Amino acid sequence: MTTEMPRVALLGCGLISTYHLRAWQAAGVEIVAICDPDLAKAEARANEYGISRVYSDAAALFRDGGFTIADIAASMAAHAPLARLAADHGVHIMLQKPMCSTVAEAEALVRDIGDRVRFMVHENYRFRPHYMTVRRWIGEGRIGAIRHITITCRGSGLCPREGRQPFLVERQPYLLEFRRNLVLETMIHHLDVLRCLAGPLKVVAARLGRLAENLPGEDTASILMEGPGGMIAVADGCICAPGYPDLHGDRLEVIGSHGTILMELDRVFIVGREAETLTVVDLAGRYQECFDTAIRSFLSGLSSGAPFETDRLDNLETLRLMESVYRAAGTEICA
Numbered sequence: 001m002t003t004e005m006p007r008v009a010l011l012g013c014g015l016i017s018t019y020h021l022r023a024w025q026a027a028g029v030e031i032v033a034i035c036d037p038d039l040a041k042a043e044a045r046a047n048e049y050g051i052s053r054v055y056s057d058a059a060a061l062f063r064d065g066g067f068t069i070a071d072i073a074a075s076m077a078a079h080a081p082l083a084r085l086a087a088d089h090g091v092h093i094m095l096q097k098p099m100c101s102t103v104a105e106a107e108a109l110v111r112d113i114g115d116r117v118r119f120m121v122h123e124n125y126r127f128r129p130h131y132m133t134v135r136r137w138i139g140e141g142r143i144g145a146i147r148h149i150t151i152t153c154r155g156s157g158l159c160p161r162e163g164r165q166p167f168l169v170e171r172q173p174y175l176l177e178f179r180r181n182l183v184l185e186t187m188i189h190h191l192d193v194l195r196c197l198a199g200p201l202k203v204v205a206a207r208l209g210r211l212a213e214n215l216p217g218e219d220t221a222s223i224l225m226e227g228p229g230g231m232i233a234v235a236d237g238c239i240c241a242p243g244y245p246d247l248h249g250d251r252l253e254v255i256g257s258h259g260t261i262l263m264e265l266d267r268v269f270i271v272g273r274e275a276e277t278l279t280v281v282d283l284a285g286r287y288q289e290c291f292d293t294a295i296r297s298f299l300s301g302l303s304s305g306a307p308f309e310t311d312r313l314d315n316l317e318t319l320r321l322m323e324s325v326y327r328a329a330g331t332e333i334c335a
Contacts, residue, residue, distance in 0.1 A: 004068050005068070006029050006030075006068055006069055006299060006302065007029070007030045007031075007032045007066065007067040007068050007069065008024050008029055008030070008031050008032065008067055008068075008069040008070075008071050009031070009032060009033040009034065009035065009061060009067040009069070009070055009071070009091075010024075010031060010033075010034045010035070010045075010051075010071045010073060011034075011035045011036070011058055011061070011070060011071065011072045011073065011074050011078075011082055012035075012036060012072060012073035012074030012075070012078070012096070013034065013035075013036035013038070013041040013042050013044070013045045013073075014036075014041075014073065014074075014075070015171070015172075016073050016096065017045060017073045018045070018048075019287075019288055019291040020071055020073050020122075020291060020295070021045065021048075021049050022288055022291065022292075023288070023291040023292045023294070023295040024071070024295060025049070026292050026295075027292070027295055027296055027299055029069075029295075029299070031049060031051050032051070032052075032053060032066055032067045033051065033052075033053035033054070033055060033061055033064075033066070033067060034046050034049075034051045034053070034054055034055070035054075035055040035056065035057070035058050035061045036056065036074075037056055038056070039054070039056040042054045042055065042056060053066075058082055058085060059085065062085055062086070062088075062089045062091070065089065067091065068091060068092060069091065069092050069093075069094060069302075070082070070083075070086040070091045070092070070093055070094070071094045071122075072086070072093065072094065072095045072096060073096045073122075074096070075174065076098060076100070076101055077101075079095055079096070079098075079099060079100060079109075080100055080105060080108075080109045083095055083109060083113065083119070084109070084112060084113065086117065087112070087113040087116050087117050087119075090116070090117060091117060092117045092118040092119070092302060093113070093117055093118070093119045093120070094120055094122055094295070094298050095119070095120070095121050095122060095312075096121075096122045097121055097122060097123045097124075097188065097189075097315070098184060098185075098188055098319065098322070099121050099312065099315055099316075099319060100319070101180065101184065102323065103316070103319050103320050103323045106312075106315075106316055106319050107316065109312075110312050110313065110316060113312075118301070118302055118308070119311070119312040120297075120298050120301065120308040120310055120311055120312065121310050121311070121312055121314075121315035122294055122310070123189070123192050123294075123310040123315060123318065124290040124291055124293075124294045125189035125190070125192060125193050125290070126192060126193050126196045126309075126310070127289075127290040127293040127294050127297070128283075128289070128290040129281050129283075129286045129289050129290070130250075130263055130266065130268055130281040130283065131193055131252075131263070132293075133263075133268045133279055133281065134197065134252060134254065134261055134263055134268060135196070135197065137261055137268075137270070138197060138254065138256075138261070142256075142259055142261070142270060143254065143255075143256025143257070143258060143259030143260060143261055143270065144256040144257030144258040144259060145256060145257045146197065146198050146227075146231060146254055146255070146256055147231060147255050147256060147257060148231065148232050148233075148253075148254075148255040149194060149197060149198050149227075149231070149232075149233045149234070149252075149253070149254050149255070150233070150234040150235075150236070150252070150253045151190045151193065151194060151234070151235050151236075151250065151251070151252045151253075152235075152236045152237065152250065152251045152252075153186065153187065153190060153236075153237040153238075153239070153248040153249065153250050153251075154237070154238055154239075154241045154244045154248055154249060154251075155168075155238075155239040155241060155244050155245060155246060155247055155248030155249065156239070156240070156241055156242055156243065156244045156245065156246055157171075157239050157240075157246045157247060157248065158211070158212040158215065158219045158239050158240040159212070159240055159241070159242055160212075160213065166212065167246040168239065168246070169215070172185075175215065175217065176215065176216075177216070178215075178216065178217040179216045179217050180217055180218070180326065181215065181216075181217025181218050181219060182208075182217065182218050182219050182220065182221050182237055182238075182239060183208070183218065183221050183223075183237075183322055183325050183326065184217075184322060185217075186237065186239065186248065187221060187223075187235060187237045187322075188318060188319075188322045190235050190237065190250070191223075191235060191318055191321050191322055191325075192310075192315075192318040193252075194225070194233050194235060195317065195318060195321065197254065198227045198228075198231060198233055199227055199228050200227065200228065200317070201225040201226070201227050201233055201321055202225060202226055202227075202324075203223060203224070203225050203321065203324040203325055203327075203328045204224045204225060204226055204328070205223075205224045205328055206221065206222065206223045206224070206325045206326075206328040206329040207221070207222050207329055208220065208221050208325075208326075208329045208331055209221070211238070211240040212240045218331070219238065219239050219240040220237065220238045220239075220240065221235070221236070221237050221238075221325070221329075222234075222235075222236045223235040223236070223325050223328075225321075249265045250263070250265070251263065251264050251265070259271070259272075259273075260272075265283070266280055266281045266282070266283050267279070267280055267281075268280075268281065294310070297309055297310075
């Protein structure tokens with residue numbers, strides 16, 4: 001539990017940083033400093049959000065101090081070094097997912113930091129409004145006990161484009177180097193959602209594919225899992241699927257003992273009761289909401305001392321599930 005006035009420093013000024021900055025401002029938290037190895041990027045974000053202190057050197061940022069929270073939205077390779085630096089300076093940590101590229105690295109990070117500071121992973125999918133609707137309906141007992149659950153994602157972001165890089169490569173050039181792609185980068189969200197909804201899961205079988213050209217990592221995955229009482233869970237994804245939008249969309253079906261919830265992109269309803277239950281979520285208009293909710297959850301846990309919903313220990317279980325997918329598929333490759 002902490003009574004300190006929260007003040008945050010943001011480390012990493014890539015695409016995702018703007019959603020983090022908006023969320024801190026919406027929560028009324030002062031953003032005192034910003035840091036990125038590319039000083040021009042840091043200065044641009046600082047000017048956009050009225051942040052006075054700008055750094056390209058994280059060590060200098062922490063030496064100068066003056067903040068209680070480090071929001072680490074940097075590239076994945078920088079996660080562990082920056083988190084350790086924060087802990088060494090007694091600064092609480094909000095760390096963008098994935099925590100690390102492998103379970104071994106994440107376990108070492110969690111062990112090194114221990115309980116010196118509070119440590120939450122920014123895993124925001126479970127806080128997205130359409131998923132929150134599903135969570136609420138399950139919690140209200142609308143479909144009874146979960147018996148079967150399936151989640152799929154489809155997008156065309158890695159499909160070839162005439163004269164240009166695929167959309168996702170243009171947007172996230174680091175994918176050119178990722179030997180783990182779809183499961184580590186994207187479907188780790190879906191695995192976390194399944195854990196959140198259905199409880200502990202174990203991978204039974206997995207197959208990974210590479211449909212895109214000139215990329216080392218998988219873009220297609222089918223994963224079979226089992227949960228409590230023999231419950232079946234399935235996760236299936238493809239981000240090289242012609243005809244779909246560049247950014248993937250999700251479908252989730254949760255079959256319960258006396259009802260079935262279906263989430264198709266922006267539509268959520270109970271099968272057979274569409275007229276009374278259909279809920280349509282403005283996914284683009286409410287995209288910021290999951291960042292706002294995750295950061296409010298972090299601040300609430302920091303203030304009360306209660307466990308974070310996506311605490312580093314909980315997130316380790318999602319990472320273990322992710323890595324067991326690669327193991328089951330016979331591709332135990334480091335990113």
